[in-house]
Amino acid sequence: MSQQTLADKVGVTRQTIFAIEKDKYSPSLEVAFKISNVFKVPLEEVFIYD
Amino acid sequence: MEFSYKEKGLIASLGVTLLIFGWYLYGAFSKLSLNPEPPGFVEIIILVVWVAVLESIIHGFLALKNKSQLEDERDKLIEKISYRYGYWFLSACIWFLMVQILFDARFDHLPVLTTPNGMFHLLLLFFVLAEVTNFVAQLYYYRKGI
Numbered sequence: 001m002s003q004q005t006l007a008d009k010v011g012v013t014r015q016t017i018f019a020i021e022k023d024k025y026s027p028s029l030e031v032a033f034k035i036s037n038v039f040k041v042p043l044e045e046v047f048i049y050d
Numbered sequence: 051m052e053f054s055y056k057e058k059g060l061i062a063s064l065g066v067t068l069l070i071f072g073w074y075l076y077g078a079f080s081k082l083s084l085n086p087e088p089p090g091f092v093e094i095i096i097l098v099v100w101v102a103v104l105e106s107i108i109h110g111f112l113a114l115k116n117k118s119q120l121e122d123e124r125d126k127l128i129e130k131i132s133y134r135y136g137y138w139f140l141s142a143c144i145w146f147l148m149v150q151i152l153f154d155a156r157f158d159h160l161p162v163l164t165t166p167n168g169m170f171h172l173l174l175l176f177f178v179l180a181e182v183t184n185f186v187a188q189l190y191y192y193r194k195g196i
Contacts, residue, residue: 012122015054015192024195025124 001038010034055116056125057192062108064185070101071178078171082163088170128191136184143176 003017010017010031019025020035027035036043053061074097078089147169163172 011120012124013054013056013120015056016122016124019124019195022195028123031123 006035006038009038054192055112056121057189058112058116059109060185060188060192062112063105064182064189066101066104066108067178067181067185070097070104071174075171075175075178078167079175082165082168082171085167088166124196128188128196131191131196132184132187135187136180139183140176140180143179147172147176 003014003021007014007017011034012027012031016025016027016031020027032043032047036046039046150163163169
């Protein structure tokens with residue numbers, strides 16, 4: 001899935017998806033849940049707290 | 051180096067602000083001693099309209115070239131934090147000016163700044179610098195991450 005497709009599904013910009021991937025931005029809970037919903041996996045499989 | 055729509059808009063706003071206000075303030079401060087009266091209301095309105103028109107043209111041009119102009123939570127967070135830096139900077143400048151007014155002997159070496167014209171342009175300079183601080187902080191957080 002492209003960054004733009006994921007961004008469109010979540011309702012954020014492609015730059016925000018890029019920033020999350022590069023660990024330059026920690027998304028809000030709402031966006032984190034939306035991303036995990038897109039991939040249909042639990043939140044902890046997408047994000048790790050460190 | 052690739053810039054996003056928001057970054058290009060910020061660079062444009064920064065450029066226009068520095069160019070128009072920089073040109074105006076340079077002229078004003080170099081002629082400060084010749085004219086003790088502040089500028090007319092119309093003169094300042096023309097200056098602000100120039101900045102607004104130029105920014106609108108550049109932002110309109112950028113919007114035509116970019117499909118996605120969505121603003122999300124990251125943009126809002128960066129904007130909020132950067133505005134805070136601008137506010138701190140402006141507060142520090144205003145406090146500095148207040149102290150100068152309270153102890154007006156401090157301006158002894160630059161008495162031209164105590165005239166209404168000097169005070170007006172000093173305040174305008176602080177506002178412009180606070181806006182520049184805000185733009186630079188936003189650009190920094192878009193590059194560095196938040």
